[in-house]
Amino acid sequence: MSDKIIKKEELQDFLKALKKAHEVFVPAKEKDFYRFNPLTDENKGDLNFTNTRLSPKSLLFPQSERIFEYTLDEESSDAHIVKESSKDYPSTVIIGIRPCDAKAMRLVDVNFNNPEFKDPWWVKHLESMTFIGLGCNEPCSTCFCTSVGCGPFNEEGLDVLLFDLGENFLARALTPKGEELLKQGGVDKDANSGLKKKADELKIEAENKISSHVPTDKLKEKKVDDLFNAPFWDDIAFACINCGTCTFLCPTCWCFDVQDEITKKQGDRIRNWDSCMFPLFTLHASGHNPRPEKVQRVRQRFMHKLKYYVDKYNNGVACVGCGRCVKSCPVNIDIREVFSLMNDL
Amino acid sequence: MIEYGEKIREIAKKILEEKKVGLIIGFKKGTIPMMTEPVLIKDGQNLDQLYWDSFCNMNLANYLPKREEKIGIIAKGCDSRNIAVHIVENQIKREQLYIIGVPCKGMVDRRKINYFLADKEAREVTESDEDIIVKGEGFEHTLKKGDYLQDNCTKCMHRNPVIYDDIVGDLVEEREEPDPYDDVKDIEEMGSEEKWGFFSNLIKDCTRCYACRNACPLCYCPTCFVDESDPQWVGKSIDSTDTVTFHILRAYHCAGRCTDCGACQQACPMDINVRLLTRKLNKDALDLYNHEAGLSIEERPPLDTYKPDDYDEFIR
Ligand code: SF4
Numbered sequence: 001m002s003d004k005i006i007k008k009e010e011l012q013d014f015l016k017a018l019k020k021a022h023e024v025f026v027p028a029k030e031k032d033f034y035r036f037n038p039l040t041d042e043n044k045g046d047l048n049f050t051n052t053r054l055s056p057k058s059l060l061f062p063q064s065e066r067i068f069e070y071t072l073d074e075e076s077s078d079a080h081i082v083k084e085s086s087k088d089y090p091s092t093v094i095i096g097i098r099p100c101d102a103k104a105m106r107l108v109d110v111n112f113n114n115p116e117f118k119d120p121w122w123v124k125h126l127e128s129m130t131f132i133g134l135g136c137n138e139p140c141s142t143c144f145c146t147s148v149g150c151g152p153f154n155e156e157g158l159d160v161l162l163f164d165l166g167e168n169f170l171a172r173a174l175t176p177k178g179e180e181l182l183k184q185g186g187v188d189k190d191a192n193s194g195l196k197k198k199a200d201e202l203k204i205e206a207e208n209k210i211s212s213h214v215p216t217d218k219l220k221e222k223k224v225d226d227l228f229n230a231p232f233w234d235d236i237a238f239a240c241i242n243c244g245t246c247t248f249l250c251p252t253c254w255c256f257d258v259q260d261e262i263t264k265k266q267g268d269r270i271r272n273w274d275s276c277m278f279p280l281f282t283l284h285a286s287g288h289n290p291r292p293e294k295v296q297r298v299r300q301r302f303m304h305k306l307k308y309y310v311d312k313y314n315n316g317v318a319c320v321g322c323g324r325c326v327k328s329c330p331v332n333i334d335i336r337e338v339f340s341l342m343n344d345l
Numbered sequence: 346m347i348e349y350g351e352k353i354r355e356i357a358k359k360i361l362e363e364k365k366v367g368l369i370i371g372f373k374k375g376t377i378p379m380m381t382e383p384v385l386i387k388d389g390q391n392l393d394q395l396y397w398d399s400f401c402n403m404n405l406a407n408y409l410p411k412r413e414e415k416i417g418i419i420a421k422g423c424d425s426r427n428i429a430v431h432i433v434e435n436q437i438k439r440e441q442l443y444i445i446g447v448p449c450k451g452m453v454d455r456r457k458i459n460y461f462l463a464d465k466e467a468r469e470v471t472e473s474d475e476d477i478i479v480k481g482e483g484f485e486h487t488l489k490k491g492d493y494l495q496d497n498c499t500k501c502m503h504r505n506p507v508i509y510d511d512i513v514g515d516l517v518e519e520r521e522e523p524d525p526y527d528d529v530k531d532i533e534e535m536g537s538e539e540k541w542g543f544f545s546n547l548i549k550d551c552t553r554c555y556a557c558r559n560a561c562p563l564c565y566c567p568t569c570f571v572d573e574s575d576p577q578w579v580g581k582s583i584d585s586t587d588t589v590t591f592h593i594l595r596a597y598h599c600a601g602r603c604t605d606c607g608a609c610q611q612a613c614p615m616d617i618n619v620r621l622l623t624r625k626l627n628k629d630a631l632d633l634y635n636h637e638a639g640l641s642i643e644e645r646p647p648l649d650t651y652k653p654d655d656y657d658e659f660i661r
């Protein structure tokens with residue numbers, strides 16, 4: 001672990017140097033909100049942001065991704081043979097990812113990359129990425145990362161963590177990949193002990209600024225059945241319009257659907273984001289739907305994040321406290337309240 | 346508008362006590378500034394949750410279809426029109442409802458305020474008759490409500506509820522807008538290439554989450570065409586053909602039924618103004634059939650009406 005200094009006016013040089021060897025994504029404001037866009041001559045990025053509207057998961061787990069293809073052309077010798085789509089996995093650097101989102105990528109990795117199953121596309125995307133995170137000097141009132149094993153300067157999942165110290169960034173390399181990248185970008189000036197101290201203070205200050213807290217301590221010991229049959233689900237679900245916004249924006253939601261799409265004789269097998277909020281998600285071929293009502297779908301979302309995941313992986317909750325669902329749910333269903341209801345049942 | 350809250354609670358208490366209704370559908374205060382949550386109140390205990398301010402922007406008519414109970418429901422002008430549409434379309438019976446009308450002064454658009462704040466966070470938002478007071482870390486702004494209304498509210502011609510059983514305040518003056526459809530006319534004037542470019546750009550960020558559809562009271566089909574799976578009608582990937590298909594079909598299904606309540610636009614997580622599609626159809630319904638949706642509980646929407654003496658020969 002080493003601490004280097006990047007002067008703010010030299011940030012663009014650093015990014016340019018990285019661009020020579022990697023694809024670089026930076027937060028950029030388009031319309032009224034931020035998203036991760038490729039660094040170009042026009043798009044220099046903007047680190048004065050709170051967070052992106054959509055989480056960066058789409059960079060590793062695109063909303064629609066072709067995974068296999070085939071031809072229906074009977075003349076062709078490989079008619080009907082399903083083949084993996086060839087794909088490039090260029091080395092990619094994500095600049096400015098927030099610590100919650102970086103942790104979320106680790107959390108999704110638990111599902112897509114474990115001794116039992118390896119999702120080859122996820123694994124290759126993740127391996128091709130380097131994450132240069134930006135700590136949060138000013139957490140939002142909807143951020144509750146410190147309650148769920150994360151924090152505004154959490155290091156998990158990051159290769160480099162940037163501390164915004166005003167005139168300079170302190171760049172803390174956390175992995176050999178991160179060290180290498182800083183070297184490549186021409187960042188070699190060591191931070192003096194004064195700046196290191198300032199960075200550590202910034203971290204504590206930011207943690208103390210987190211104003212939103214949720215209880216999680218009793219989730220594990222609760223009985224699944226008790227939570228499943230709890231009296232509060234109807235109330236929580238009443239307002240929900242089952243729109244899926246919460247799941248599409250969430251960095252930890254990983255569910256997908258696989259669909260074949262055929263254009264003339266070319267067949268594509270595409271993996272698409274899906275959502276437990278949609279009735280179609282559980283519709284069986286027989287026509288039976290085990291989750292026919294919205295209350296069951298709402299319960300599933302929260303039970304998955306706050307109970308099933310907790311029990312299955314013994315790794316905390318499947319939520320990093322980014323607050324996206326809290327901010328964007330059109331009817332203000334607030335997961336922080338559900339944390340309390342479930343934990344304190 | 347904040348003062349309506351007390352009157353709403355008073356009426357709700359009365360009709361629950363008199364057993365005129367078994368439940369109330371209204372709004373409760375949100376957990377974050379500029380948000381409210383639709384709420385269902387079953388008994389007197391939770392009555393004090395009922396709340397009103399300039400951010401009660403979802404359309405409560407959305408929560409009515411297929412309910413069997415007797416319901417007290419809070420309704421702004423647009424909600425009341427969507428309730429009327431539901432009644433005409435047999436989604437709910439007039440006798441089941443006790444409509445608590447809210448003369449509406451327009452809903453304030455939290456996105457416009459957030460845009461003004463340019464990524465600074467509003468920590469506390471309060472309102473007076475004319476103003477919205479927004480406080481955050483190191484700033485305080487007093488903004489004129491009129492400058493931050495939802496787009497649809499700036500063009501709304503029916504702010505007073507069209508049907509109601511009780512009303513929470515004096516009726517407001519309806520505006521005399523010279524032309525509520527000037528924005529649609531601008532688009533109508535574009536060439537077809539330009540139009541295609543305009544709409545393609547409008548929906549380019551669409552994630553097909555269908556929040557716009559689900560926020561809309563008109564979309565009550567048991568299975569939406571985009572969810573048909575046997576056979577599948579619309580692809581599930583974000584291929585632009587499928588996204589365009591969804592948007593055009595959704596809009597057409599609302600033709601002659603849409604009240605321009607704005608719930609669809611407000612629900613979209615990607616800030617897409619899908620109303621630009623429905624508004625053209627509203628304008629057509631007005632121009633061609635002299636019809637505005639939900640102004641009466643007798644008149645059926647023009648596109649599901651058949652008249653043997655129709656002036657068009659091809660349909661007779
Ligand atoms: S964003 Fe809100 S309304 Fe939409 S599905 Fe999620 S909880 Fe329900």
Ligand code: SF4
Pocket residue numbers: 246249250251252253305318319320321322323324325326335
């Ligand atoms: S559940 Fe909500 S707060 Fe938690 S990670 Fe997902 S979007 Fe963020």
Ligand code: SF4
Pocket residue numbers: 421422423424449450451452497498499501502503504505605606607
């Ligand atoms: S559309 Fe009209 S009635 Fe509806 S919220 Fe806006 S101003 Fe009020």
Ligand code: SF4
Pocket residue numbers: 404560561562563599602603604605606607608609610620623
């Ligand atoms: S289409 Fe939009 S504006 Fe029209 S009724 Fe539905 S939600 Fe309201």
Ligand code: SF4
Pocket residue numbers: 550551552553554555556557558612613614615616617619
């Ligand atoms: S709510 Fe917005 S993002 Fe979702 S389907 Fe509608 S237009 Fe697309």
